[in-house]
Structures are given as structure tokens and as C-alpha cells.
Amino acid sequence: MLLRKTSPTDLQFKVFAARVPDAAAIRTPIVYATAMMAANTPPTADLHPWQVWLGGLASLILTIGMARFAYTPMLPVMQMDAGLSIPGGGWLATANYVGYMAGALLVARIENPVWRHRLYGWGLWLAVIGTVGMALSNHVLWWALVRFLGGLAGAAGMLLGTGLVMNWLIKTGQRAELGLHFMGIGAGVVVSALAAAWFSAQAWTWQARWEGFGAIALLCAVVAWHWRPPVPDAAASGSATAPSPRYWFWPMMLAYFCSGVGFVVSATYTVAIVEAVPTLAGLGAWAWLVTGLAAAPSVYLWDRIARRAGELPALIAAYTGQIASVVLPAVSDHWIAALLAAALFGGTAIGIVSMTLAFVGKRSPKNPGKAMAQLTLGYGAAQIIGPALTAYAVAASGSYHSALWMTAVVLGLGVVSLVRLRQTGHAQNA
Numbered sequence: 162m163l164l165r166k167t168s169p170t171d172l173q174f175k176v177f178a179a180r181v182p183d184a185a186a187i188r189t190p191i192v193y194a195t196a197m198m199a200a201n202t203p204p205t206a207d208l209h210p211w212q213v214w215l216g217g218l219a220s221l222i223l224t225i226g227m228a229r230f231a232y233t234p235m236l237p238v239m240q241m242d243a244g245l246s247i248p249g250g251g252w253l254a255t256a257n258y259v260g261y262m263a264g265a266l267l268v269a270r271i272e273n274p275v276w277r278h279r280l281y282g283w284g285l286w287l288a289v290i291g292t293v294g295m296a297l298s299n300h301v302l303w304w305a306l307v308r309f310l311g312g313l314a315g316a317a318g319m320l321l322g323t324g325l326v327m328n329w330l331i332k333t334g335q336r337a338e339l340g341l342h343f344m345g346i347g348a349g350v351v352v353s354a355l356a357a358a359w360f361s362a363q364a365w366t367w368q369a370r371w372e373g374f375g376a377i378a379l380l381c382a383v384v385a386w387h388w389r390p391p392v393p394d395a396a397a398s399g400s401a402t403a404p405s406p407r408y409w410f411w412p413m414m415l416a417y418f419c420s421g422v423g424f425v426v427s428a429t430y431t432v433a434i435v436e437a438v439p440t441l442a443g444l445g446a447w448a449w450l451v452t453g454l455a456a457a458p459s460v461y462l463w464d465r466i467a468r469r470a471g472e473l474p475a476l477i478a479a480y481t482g483q484i485a486s487v488v489l490p491a492v493s494d495h496w497i498a499a500l501l502a503a504a505l506f507g508g509t510a511i512g513i514v515s516m517t518l519a520f521v522g523k524r525s526p527k528n529p530g531k532a533m534a535q536l537t538l539g540y541g542a543a544q545i546i547g548p549a550l551t552a553y554a555v556a557a558s559g560s561y562h563s564a565l566w567m568t569a570v571v572l573g574l575g576v577v578s579l580v581r582l583r584q585t586g587h588a589q590n591a
Contacts, residue, residue: 208388208390208391210333210335212388213326213329213388213390214341214342215384215388216384216385216387216388216389216390217322217323217326217342217345217385217390218342218344218345218348219345219381219382219384219385219388220285220318220322220345220381220385221318221319221322221342221343221345221346221348221349222345222348222349222352222381223285223288223289223314223318223349223378223381223382223385224284224285224288224314224315224317224318224319224322225315225318225319225345225346225349226345226346226348226349226350226352226353226381227288227289227292227349227352227353227374227375227377227378227381228288228291228292228311228312228314228315228318228378229257229311229312229315229349229428230349230350230353230428231292231353231356231357231371231374232253232254232257232308233353233428233430233431233432233449234353234354234357234432234445234446234449235295235357235367235370235371235374236250236430236432236433237432237433237436237445238361238367238370239367240433242366242367243299243367244299245301245304247552247555247556248549248552248553248556249301250433250548250552251548251549251550251551251552251553252301252305252548252549252552253301253304253305253308254308254425254548254549255544255545255546255548255549256304256305256306256308256309256312257308257309257311257312257315257544258312258425258541258544258545258547258548259309259312259545260308260309260310260311260312260313260314260315260316261312261313261315261316261319261541261544262312262316262538262541262542262544262545263309263312263313263316264284264312264313264314264315264316264317264320265316265320265534265537265538265541266534266538267280267316268280268316268317268320268321268324268530268531268533268534269531269534269535269538270531271530271531272528272531274392274393275392277321277324277325277393277530278321278325278389278391278392278393280317280321281317281318281321281322281325281389282386282389283317284313284314284316284317284318284321284322285314285317285318285382285385285386286382286386287310287311287313287314287317288311288314288315288317288318288378288382289375289378289379289382290307290310291307291308291310291311291312291313291314292311292371292374292375292378293371293372293374293375293376293378293379294307294310295307295308295371296367296368296369296371296372296375316534316537316541319514319533319537320530320533320534320537321530322385323339323342323343323518323522323529323530323533324522324528324529324530324531324533325389325390325393325530326339326342326390327339327518327519327522327529327530328390328393328529328530329390329391331529332393339460339464339515339518339519339522340460340461340462340463340464340465340512340515341460341461342515343460343511343514343515344457344458344460344461346456346460346511346514347453347454347455347456347457347458347459347460347507347511348453348457349453350449350450350452350453350456350457350507351450351453351454351457352377352453353374353449353453354446354447354449354450354452354453355450356373356374356377357370357446357449358446358447358450360373361446408585409524409582410535410536412578412579412581412582413517413520413521413536413578413582414536414538414539415539415574415575415578416476416480416517416575416576416578416579416582417517417536417537417539417540417575418539418540418542418543418575419480419543419571419572419574419575419578420480420483420510420513420514420517420540420543420572420575421539421540421541421542421543421544421547422543422546422547422568422571422572423483423484423486423487423510423568423571423572423575424483424510424513424514424540424543424544425543425544425547425548426487426547426548426551426564426565426568427486427487427506427510427568428510430551430561430564431445431448431449431452431503431506432445432446432448432449433445433561434490434499434561434565435448435490435499435503437560437561438494438499440494440496441494441496441499444496444499444500447500448499448500448502448503449503451500451503451504451507452503452504452506452507453507454504454507455503455504455505455506455507455508456507456508456510456511459507459508459509459511459512460511460512460515462512463475463479463512463515463516464515464516464519466478467516467519472516472519472520473579473582473583474583475516476513476516476517476520476579477576477579477580477583479509479512479513479516480509480513480572480575480576480579481576482505482508482509483505483506483509483510483513483572484569484572484573484576485502485505486502486503486505486506486509486510487502487506487565487568487569487572488565488566488569489501489502489505490502490561490565491561491562491565491566491569517536518533518536518537521533521535521536547568550564551564551568554567
């Protein structure tokens with residue numbers, strides 16, 4: 162009798178599935194994700210550039226689009242159908258960014274390339290759990306835990322995954338730009354917006370919508386897992402240490418912190434801000450879709466602008482556009498202003514992230530992921546503070562306008578920091 166050889170992954174999945182033979186469909190992504198985290202299958206050694214790009218794209222759609230951005234169109238739904246309060250919604254967003262910050266702190270301490278690669282793989286499956294897990298309970302403390310796990314996964318995708326892609330680009334002699342890779346964030350916004358609109362049209366419950374997002378997350382995880390970049394060479398990165406903070410580090414840290422405030426306020430509340438205007442009710446999902454459609458190609462365009470004008474001038478221009486994106490809904494309730502603000506946010510926010518991480522990655526080629534994580538600590542701190550403060554400002558004033566003006570001022574401080582850095586001439590290749 163011939164016996165078929167069972168792979169470790171198959172065996173792990175069967176063991177977990179046997180424990181829940183009558184499990185509901187919602188458990189399938191969690192069971193599969195847990196089994197894959199337990200498996201330790203190596204990535205494909207020889208990958209084509211399109212495979213690395215598509216794998217990275219899928220990882221960002223998963224760890225940022227599903228584990229983070231799906232919450233944005235779901236926020237008003239959960240407030241209406243699941244009893245989530247406005248301050249509670251802000252605290253859940255904060256929990257996500259606390260997880261992101263914890264992940265960034267962990268990544269900033271990791272030197273070993275094998276462990277960086279391994280944690281990235283685990284982060285992919287943790288993102289699946291951090292998405293579909295939202296449907297398992299209606300208790301705010303459970304939601305906070307799940308959002309925290311999603312934040313950890315986001316750090317894995319953004320920092321470890323991006324660092325691996327940057328290392329692969331440098332190793333293979335390709336242009337060290339991340340625009341094509343970061344198209345995954347804009348694509349994640351588009352996917353989350355289209356999925357949210359379809360779920361709404363089907364009149365799904367809030368739990369069923371999270372299950373739907375979980376199914377999308379599982380599909381992306383499979384693609385990202387199989388097309389992970391290989392483990393960096395130990396000779397190239399084993400003795401690498403991220404640079405000590407240099408002349409450009411602290412001004413960039415301050416600017417990135419300011420951008421983080423602008424990003425988190427808009428990313429968390431874009432749909433809610435639009436839906437809060439009676440004349441714009443029903444346009445929230447469309448505004449979020451416009452954000453994603455503007456974000457997806459913008460990162461590639463910002464790469465070209467930075468190549469021609471310089472990194473810092475391009476960043477200053479992007480920050481200025483982001484200021485306009487938060488001022489517009491503060492001065493006008495017209496639908497044109499709302500959609501234009503969404504387009505400006507999408508067209509600048511991801512470009513800022515891409516150009517900033519490329520800026521530090523090129524200056525830390527031996528361990529770009531660790532250096533990116535160090536700079537991201539400021540961005541993560543902003544994302545922890547921003548949602549909760551915004552929620553309380555809205556609860557106190559009765560509108561989002563005060564929070565939007567506050568955000569514009571913070572972004573202006575970021576522009577000042579970048580201008581000062583450029584005037585000093587200390588940023589190499591900028």
C-alpha cells in the first residue's frame with residue numbers, strides 16, 4: 162500500500178482542524194494561520210522580480226490593508242450596530258498602534274537575519290488572526306487585544322517585509338526605491354473600500370463583514386508567504402548595526418512624527434468625518450475608495466519626483482499636500498471638498514512613508530529594516546497619541562473641525578523640520 166508523504170504544514174493543519182471538527186467558517190482562517198505559523202517552511206530561493214513585487218504587494222494589502230485599514234470603513238458600522246462609542250473607537254485605533262509600536266521596538270533590536278525573516282513570516286499569519294478575530298466577540302477588551310495583534314502584524318509587514326525587499330533590491334543591483342512595493346498600501350485601501358461597499362450592499366452584519374475581510378486576508382497571506390524574499394546573507398547583514406542617530410536622524414524623526422499624526426487622524430476618521438455631515442451621508446465609503454485610488458499610483462510618482470527634484474524637496478511638497486487634505490474638510494462641507502481631501506490624503510500620505518523609509522534604508526544598507534524601525538518609533542508614537550486625542554476632541558466640541566486644525570498645525574511643524582534639514586545641507590544625497 163502506497164502512502165502519500167505528508168508535509169509539516171499539512172500535518173499541522175490536520176491537527177488543528179481535528180480539534181474543531183464542527184467549527185464555523187469564521188474559524189477556518191484562524192486555524193490555517195495558526196498551522197502555518199507553526200510550520201517553518203523555507204521560502205523559494207530563486208525568485209523573479211515580479212514575484213518579489215507581488216509577494217510584497219500582497220503582504221502590505223494583508224498587514225496594512227486588512228489588519229489596519231479595514232477598521233476605517235468598519236468604524237461607523239461598529240458604532241451603529243455593535244454599540245462602539247466614539248471614544249471607544251479611538252482607543253481601538255490606539256490599541257492597533259500600540260501593537261505597531263511594540264513591533265517597531267522589537268524590530269529595532271533584531272540583528273539576526275534569520276530571525277528577521279522568521280518573524281516576518283509569522284507576522285503574515287498574525288495579520289489574518291488580527292482581522293477575522295474582530296468577529297469573534299462584541300467585547301471592547303477583546304477588540305482591543307485583536308487590534309493590538311493587528312498592529313504587531315503591521316510592523317512585520319511594513320518594517321521587516323520592506324527591509325527584506327530593500328535588501329533584495331540592493332543585493333540584486335536594482336534601483337533602491339520602494340514606490341512599486343508601497344503600491345500595496347494604496348491597493349489595500351482600495352480592496353478594503355470595495356469590500357466594505359459590497360458587504361454593505363449585501364446588508365451583512367458587522368460580524369459577517371469582518372469574516373469577509375478575514376477571507377481576503379487569508380488569500381493575501383498565502384501569496385505573500387510563498388513569495389517571501391529570501392533570508393539576507395549573513396555575511397552582508399550578520400555584523401551589521403543600524404547607524405547611531407546622525408545629523409539627519411532627529412529632524413527626520415520629528416518630521417515623521419508629525420506625518421504620523423496627519424496619517425492616523427485621516428486614516429482612522431476619513432469615513433467617519435464624511436458620514437458625520439448630513440448632506441454627505443453615504444459618501445464615506447466612496448471617499449475611502451478615492452483615497453486608495455489616489456494612493457496606489459502616487460508612490461511610484463513620488464519616486465520619480467524625488468529622483469528629479471531631490472528627496473527633501475519631494476517630501477516637503479508631499480507634506481504640504483497632506484496639510485491641504487486636512488484643511489479642506491475643516492473649511493467646507495461640500496462633497497467636492499470631501500473627495501478632493503480624500504484624494505490629497507491618499508496621494509501624499511503613502512508617498513511620505515515610502516520616501517522616508519527609502520531615505521533611511523539607503524543610508525543603512527546592511528540592515529535597512531532595523532534602521533527603518535528606529536525612525537518609525539516617532540511615527541508609532543504619533544499613531545498611539547493621535548486617535549485617542551482626536552476622539553476626545555470630537556466628543557468635547559461636537560465636530561471634527563478642531564481636530565483637523567490641530568492636525569494641520571502639527572503637519573506644518575513637520576514641514577519646518579524638513580526645511581531646516583535641507584538648509585543645513587547635512588542630509589547626504591538629499
